[in-house]
Amino acid sequence: xxxxxxGEMRDGKLTQETIEAICRAVHVKEQLKMTIELVLMxxxxxxxxxxxxxxxxxxxxxxxxxxxxxxxxxxKLSTLEAYVRVTKxxxxxxxxxxxxxxxxPRLATRTSASCLVDCTxxxxxxxxxxxxxxxxxxxxxxxGEYSAPFPCYLSFRAKSIAVEVKKEVPISIQWxxxxxxxxxxxxxxxxxxxxxxxxxxxxKILFVCxxxxxxxENIKRVEAIASRVGAGVAGTKKAIENGWLPLETxxxxxxxxxxxxxxxxxxxxxxxxxxxxxxxxxxxMSVNKDQEARIFEVSDLGSADDCESVIEAMERKxx
Amino acid sequence: MKQVLxxxxxxxxxxxxxxxxxxxxxxxxxxINTYDELGLEMMLRLQDEDPKCNSISLTVGTEDTExxxxxxxxxxxxxxxxxxxxxxxxxxPQAVARMLCAGIRKIGxxxxxxxxxxxxxxxxxxxxxxxxELLSWPCISLVTEVVRRNEGWVIxxxxxxxxxxxxxxxxxxxxxxxxxxxxxRMATLRNTMDAKKKAITQWSLSDLxxxxxxxxxxGVSLSRIFxxxxxxxxxxxxxxxxxxxxxxxxxxxxxxxxxxxx
Numbered sequence: 001x002x003x004x005x006x007g008e009m010r011d012g013k014l015t016q017e018t019i020e021a022i023c024r025a026v027h028v029k030e031q032l033k034m035t036i037e038l039v040l041m042x043x044x045x046x047x048x049x050x051x052x053x054x055x056x057x058x059x060x061x062x063x064x065x066x067x068x069x070x071x072x073x074x075x076k077l078s079t080l081e082a083y084v085r086v087t088k089x090x091x092x093x094x095x096x097x098x099x100x101x102x103x104x105p106r107l108a109t110r111t112s113a114s115c116l117v118d119c120t121x122x123x124x125x126x127x128x129x130x131x132x133x134x135x136x137x138x139x140x141x142x143x144g145e146y147s148a149p150f151p152c153y154l155s156f157r158a159k160s161i162a163v164e165v166k167k168e169v170p171i172s173i174q175w176x177x178x179x180x181x182x183x184x185x186x187x188x189x190x191x192x193x194x195x196x197x198x199x200x201x202x203x204k205i206l207f208v209c210x211x212x213x214x215x216x217e218n219i220k221r222v223e224a225i226a227s228r229v230g231a232g233v234a235g236t237k238k239a240i241e242n243g244w245l246p247l248e249t250x251x252x253x254x255x256x257x258x259x260x261x262x263x264x265x266x267x268x269x270x271x272x273x274x275x276x277x278x279x280x281x282x283x284x285m286s287v288n289k290d291q292e293a294r295i296f297e298v299s300d301l302g303s304a305d306d307c308e309s310v311i312e313a314m315e316r317k318x319x
Numbered sequence: 320m321k322q323v324l325x326x327x328x329x330x331x332x333x334x335x336x337x338x339x340x341x342x343x344x345x346x347x348x349x350x351i352n353t354y355d356e357l358g359l360e361m362m363l364r365l366q367d368e369d370p371k372c373n374s375i376s377l378t379v380g381t382e383d384t385e386x387x388x389x390x391x392x393x394x395x396x397x398x399x400x401x402x403x404x405x406x407x408x409x410x411x412p413q414a415v416a417r418m419l420c421a422g423i424r425k426i427g428x429x430x431x432x433x434x435x436x437x438x439x440x441x442x443x444x445x446x447x448x449x450x451x452e453l454l455s456w457p458c459i460s461l462v463t464e465v466v467r468r469n470e471g472w473v474i475x476x477x478x479x480x481x482x483x484x485x486x487x488x489x490x491x492x493x494x495x496x497x498x499x500x501x502x503x504r505m506a507t508l509r510n511t512m513d514a515k516k517k518a519i520t521q522w523s524l525s526d527l528x529x530x531x532x533x534x535x536x537x538g539v540s541l542s543r544i545f546x547x548x549x550x551x552x553x554x555x556x557x558x559x560x561x562x563x564x565x566x567x568x569x570x571x572x573x574x575x576x577x578x579x580x581x
Contacts (some may be wrong), residue, residue, distance in 0.1 A: 008479075074457070098479045102460050105445040109413070109452035114539045117444050137408070137544070139326045139439040141334050142342060144408075145543040152539075186489035187457060188471055196481040204573055229570055243499030247463065247477060254436065254496065262569050271327065279549060285566055286553075294331060296553040303562040304555060313559040317567060 001034045004089040005057065006080065008097060009040060012048035016158070016201070017095035019055050023163050024122060024156055025093050026056040028131070031124035034090060035059065039083055041076060041178060043067035052173075056166040060173045070190060071178070077106055078179040084111045084151075091131065094155035104153045113151040118253075120160045140253050140272040158257045159280050196248050203232030206260040208251055208278060211238035212267020212288060212307050219244045221311050222266060228318040234258065236268045251277035267307045270295025320355040320376055320391065321406075321438045322384045324348070334546045341408075342544065351387050354435025356503040357495040361465055362433055363394055363504065369467060373397055375426060379418050381405050385519055393506035393514035400426070400520040402527070408441050411538035416449035421530035422522065423454065429490065431472065436461060436494040441541075451492035459485055463498035 003025050007018035014022075018038075025036045038057040040047070045067040052060060063079050065071050080103065084092070092107070094100035094117075101117045108115035120143070121134035130149050136157075137144040148154070200206065207226050209219050219239070226233045235245035237252055251258055253273035263281035267288060268274060275298050278284060286299040287310045296302040303310060324347040336342055351359065359376065366372045376391035378384050379402045388399035402418050423429050432454075437444035451458030461477035471488035477496060506514070524530055556562050 098461060098477060101444065102448060102458075105412070105448040106452050106458070109449050115445065116539055118442070132542070133539070135442070137440070137442050138334075138342070138344075139442065141326060141329070142336070142544055142546045144441070144541050145545070146539040147542050148539045186471070186487055186491075188486040188488050189484075191484045192478075192480060193475065193482045193484050196479065205570060237497055241497055241499060241501070247496075247498055248481060250497075261573055262566070264566060275549070283569060284551070285562070285569070287562070291555070296555070297331065297550050299553045300551055301562070301565055302553045302555045303557075303559060305557075305559045305562070309559040310562055313563040314566075317563055 001032065002037050002087050002089045003028055003032075003034045004037045004039050004083065004087065004092045006092060006094045006100065006103065007038050007040050008095045008099060009042050009046060009048075012046050014052065014055075015095055015097065016163075017097045017100065017156075019163050020158065020161050021093045021095050021100075021156060022055040022057055023161050024154075025091075026164075026166065027161075028091065028093075028122060028124060029056075031126075032090070032129075037061055037087065037089070039063070039080070041065050041071060041079060044175075053169060053171045054165050055163070057171060059171055061176060062173060063176050063178045065178050072181060072187065073102070074181040075178060076103060077110065078181050080107050081110055082179045084113075088151070090150045090152075092151070092153045094153065096156045096158045096160075100155040104155045108153045111151070113153050114148045115153045116146060116148060117155045119154050119156050122154060122156075136253065136276065140276045157276075159259050160257075194246070194248075200232040200234055200249065200256060200258060203230075203258075204261045205229060205231035206234055206258060206263045206278075206281070207231050208234045208236065208263060208265045208268060209239045209245065210236040210266060210268025210274075210288075211242070212269075213239070213244070214267070214307075216242075216244050218308065218311060221315065225311070225314045225318050231264075232260070236271075236274050253277065265295055265299070266310065268295055269293050270297065320359060320378045320387060321352045321435070321440075322349050322378065322380055322387045323352045323439050325350045326439055336544050336546060340544050349383065349386070351390065351503070352435050352438040354437060354495050354497075356435075357497065357501055358433035358435055358493070359391060359394070359396070360501060360503045361462075361493075361495060362396070362431075365431075365465070365467060366395070372467075375400060375429075377419065377422055377426075378402070379404050379406055379415055379422075388519050389514045389517070390506065392517045392519075393511040394504060395510065398520065399517070400522065403521055403523050409541050410441075411540075412441075412443040412445040412449055413538050416446050416453055418524065418527070418530060419446070419450050420453040421527035423450075424529045425522065425527055431465075431490065432456075432492045433462075433465075434492070434494055436496045447492055447494035454490075454492065456490050456492050457487060458492045458494070459487065460494045461496040462493040463496060463501070465493060 259280035265286040464475040
């Protein structure tokens with residue numbers, strides 16, 4: 001029996017989301033004796049194998065892609081269909097990335113598997129021998145536990161598991177050819193308009209701007225303070241919708257899930273979907289002039305002052 | 320489009336799971352799912368740009384979803400169709416996508432399907448993706464913008480690498496996500512009054528001849544609902560200066576452990 005992990009690489013290295021998916025697979029393996037296969041679609045030029053054996057996979061299957069060509073979604077799906085046909089995995093775990101959340105349901109439909117995305121926990125039902133999967137429902141205000149029959153495809157919410165380094169053991173790396181697509185997708189062209197930055201994930205200090213900041217000028221003031229203390233600046237859904245910050249900086253259930261050491265939340269009410277994006281922070285300090293705001297329920301320190309007063313106080317110290 | 324409960328109205332203290340594994344949210348208003356509103360607004364913008372573009376709002380639901388469809392009609396959507404079926408928390412996205420697929424095939428000449436990336440409630444985030452598979456159409460997810468040009472649909476969407484522009488020449492399913500300055504427009508009072516008199520097409524599952532032909536896929540089943548108490552003992556401070564001093568202390572503690580000075 002095999003559990004497959006559909007992984008992703010960035011700059012030749014496994015992404016954090018992929019490592020988290022492997023760690024999930026290790027947890028499942030502890031309950032059901034299975035082999036963990038890490039499935040990648042990468043060119044030989046980009047593939048860097050050091051450290052690939054430290055997370056608990058038993059085998060690595062790399063579908064070789066052309067280094068110079070973009071790999072279309074349809075080609076990825078056809079390749080994974082071929083993998084499923086050959087291996088018949090009991091479960092496939094996808095990286096909790098945008099791509100992973102898209103591949104899982106589409107492949108499940110093609111290969112008649114059950115599927116859940118944005119999951120936060122999984123265990124094996126010892127009686128029915130199926131997976132019991134937890135995911136947020138009602139905008140993250142509650143959780144649902146689902147019975148997922150095999151074969152089952154899952155993708156997990158980023159940072160919902162602490163990664164553990166396993167004992168490094170030599171593992172085999174098997175190269176296969178990527179599947180050719182049947183060209184039914186009529187995608188004429190692609191062009192990257194703005195490149196994502198992964199700075200926010202690496203920042204130890206994060207300032208999150210909410211609607212309570214009221215105007216773009218205040219966001220700029222926060223950005224100036226943040227640059228002085230080496231902090232990242234992110235936004236709530238409302239701040240993004242107002243055009244104050246780019247979409248890629250959105251924090252929350254449908255944005256980034258971040259875990260900085262210190263998170264300073266300015267002018268956010270604390271809607272549950274947003275809280276899911278910051279609750280893993282070691283310390284949360286919040287400002288909202290409504291003393292009853294939900295953000296204080298998850299904060300360590302709060303100020304019910306006007307955001308501008310706090311920004312002014314910060315400027316006196318830092319700018 | 321999907322009608323959902325307005326969860327912003329629900330108090331933190333009301334998230335209590337009853338013995339029958341439900342949460343009583345009966346007092347919350349029914350609204351159009353936020354991400355579906357973005358799809359509706361995008362469709363209206365395409366219609367503004369090309370008056371020959373026909374617009375249809377399609378939903379799966381009981382009669383109480385008609386207020387949502389009337390809102391769409393008031394915004395000048397040309398036709399509203401309801402597939403009569405009660406959608407519950409136990410309904411899988413596969414089942415809903417099958418019904419939508421059969422409905423779209425019955426409509427016939429459809430070039431573009433816009434739907435929200437996910438709906439608050441079951442939060443599956445899969446229906447649009449499965450629908451595209453069932454239709455054998457491409458799916459572009461997390462779309463922020465779409466326009467029609469000679470070469471096809473020019474779509475801007477979010478990918479792991481950033482924001483990407485894609486051109487698709489044939490029919491396509493798009494799942495919408497939030498972006499700057501995209502809000503559903505308001506209907507005029509006159510159009511709202513007129514929409515009350517407009518007919519809403521209703522199809523039962525037996526009207527959808529193709530429904531049973533759409534491949535059924537394995538589904539998951541909801542076995543338990545639970546909530547998690549996530550509450551910190553938040554210390555409130557009165558003075559902004561004191562708040563900032565505490566923040567500096569925290570930063571200094573972090574920097575000391577790394578040998579960096581502020």
